[in-house]
Amino acid sequence: MNIAIDGPAGAGKSTVAKQLAKELKYIYVDTGAMYRAIGLYLIRNKVDLDDEAAVAARLPEIQVRIGYRRGEQHVYLNGENVSRRIRTQKVGNAASKTSAYGAVRGKLLDLQRALAAEQDVIMDGRDIGTVVLPDAEVKIYLTASVDVRAERRYLEYREKGMDADLETIRREIEERDYRDMHREIAPLKRAEDAVVVDTSDMTVDQAVEAIRAIAAQRA
């Protein structure tokens, strides 16, 4: 059985999916990390992110690989473990911009499908229920209000000791939502057969429980 979780930035997808994967003994696949790895490479190499042709031209130089250590997903960019380095607002924005390009999406689609074909996965992203795994047995659209999502990201950055400004985070989340939902290829939207879970007023445990109940019903 595959579980697809889509939704906007900060809805709690990765936190909830990770916990549920542990409980159900599924593999957790964070597809955003793959787009972030590509974003990081492009930033490091000073590629103009608004130039689709320039981005596409660099893709053959980029190898993204996923590995697991003690049950945790790690993402490797040309052999380097970049799992921590990709967790910044700058890299997230770069991923959001460049994930709109067909060549970038095409590069990651096969890798994502191959992971789900090999084992039971809980996969999160923006287009998992609609494009990557349209036959997933369970589809969740996880969301929350912009205020709540901005606050969560803010706390997450502060906990990591990173500089963070709530207003800037809020604005960037809104911009990212807009871009992710309005791009031509594989935009973020609820799959027709996805169940909406709004986590604005839920704890992590409550959100996990809600999805577990939906999965149990489908199973």
Ligand code: DC
């Ligand atoms: O989930 P995240 O914040 O790590 O994702 C970063 C960006 O990657 C997101 O803004 C859009 C893009 N993305 C995507 O287009 N499709 C996915 N399945 C996952 C992420």
